[in-house]
Amino acid sequence: MKTFDQLSVIGLREWINLPDLGMVGLRAKIDTGASTSTLHASDIQPFERDGVGWVRFTAHFGTVVQRRHRCEAPLVTVKTIKSSNGHTQSRYVIRTLLMLGDRQWPVEFTLACRKTMRYRVLLGSKALVTGQLVVNPALTYVQDKPQLPSASGAQ
Incomplete structure (x- = not known):
C-alpha cells in the first residue's frame, strides 16, 4: 500500500472559512465527484468595477439558524x-481564499442555489488537489475549525 506523507487527511464533512468574503464557520461537504466547488448564493448580480467584471450575491450558510451575508467578488468566468x-446550467465562478484546518489557499467556487440541499458548500476535487488533501469518507470533521476574528456583516 502506498502512503502520501505530504497530503493531509480530511473527512467527508469539514468546517471552513471564506475570510475574503467575511464568512466563518461554514460546514462543507466534500464531493470528490464534483470538479468545481460550489457556494449557495442568491440575488446574483454581475457588474463592472474599473473595467473588470465582478459579481454581487447573497451567500447563505448555517443549518439550524440560517444566516445570509452580502458579498462581492471578482468574476473569474461563467x-x-x-x-x-444530465441537466446543464450556466454559473458564475469566483475565486476566494479558503481556510480549512491550519491551511489556506485560493479556490474557485461556482455560485448556485442550493436551498434544497443539506450542505450550502461543496468542496470539489480541484480544491482538494490544490490543497493537497485526501479524503477518508469514514471520518467527519477531522481538522480543527479554522480560527479567524469574528466576521462582520453576517446576519
Missing part, C-alpha cells in the same frame, strides 16, 4: 455545469 442527472 461556466456551464452538467449535473449528475
